[in-house]
Amino acid sequence: MNILVFAPHDDDEVLGAGGVIAKYADEGHDVYLCGVTSGPDPEEIETIRSEAKTAHEVLGVKEAFFLHLPMIGLRHMETSEINARIHDVVTRINPEVVFLPHKGDMNFDHAETTYAAMVALRPFNVPALREILVYETLSETEWNTPTVDNLFIPNVYIDISSTIDRKLEAMECYQSQLRIYPHPRSLEAIRALSMVRGSTICTEHAESFMMIRSIRR
DSSP: OEEEEEESSTTHHHHHHHHHHHHHHHTTOEEEEEEEEEOSOHHHHHHHHHHHHHHHHHHTOSEEEEEEEETTOGGGSOHHHHHHHHHHHHHHHOOSEEEEEOTTSSSHHHHHHHHHHHHHTOTTTOTTOOEEEEEOOTTTTTTSOOOGGGOOOOOEEEEOTTTHHHHHHHHHTOTTTOOOTTSTTSHHHHHHHHHHHHHHTTSSOEEEEEEEEEOOO
16 A cells, blocks of 8 residues: 655654554555655754654654645644645545544644645545545644644544654654653653553554545455
8 A cells, every 4th residue: 555644744654644554554555655845944854854854764664755835833834735745646546545644633734735636636636535634643633722723532442552752762763853741742651652542442552543534446
């Protein structure tokens, strides 16, 4: 299968779906990553991009596409431009499973990424598509204003007991983004969340998702 993961910012893919990415790769599937934004500082971009490539090697990502759109600025771009850039990636990969950020996250780049991706992922445009899943991002999903339309309500759980160590190793590659516990973007917090999600389905570790669409043929 072709798996496509959208990351509004480098490291979101590890926080939200790092264990599942590694699991799919181990099973022989092709996992692709679309990094949507980059910051304004060229040196910082180079550092984070290098960290991302190392993290992707750890997880087994086959290929990553970096769109270099403005960080914290997607909502100020022309909608047609964002849609076109993301549509190009979707068309190129023709994915069967897609992972998106939660539209209720604090950072507006997450919502804009998901809205644009959903335009590209309309059923007539992606004939192979089977599932669209939304992931949670520590320090984004749980920190936003708690309103009904912002809630992350997981209804899909995937056992990552065999790949949790790879997820943490991949996050360690992002030294510029990693924080010290009790910050949620710390290795301890990431492991703790995976244990909580795992206990929900009686496994050691899991990642949880919201199902947007599931197609059975």
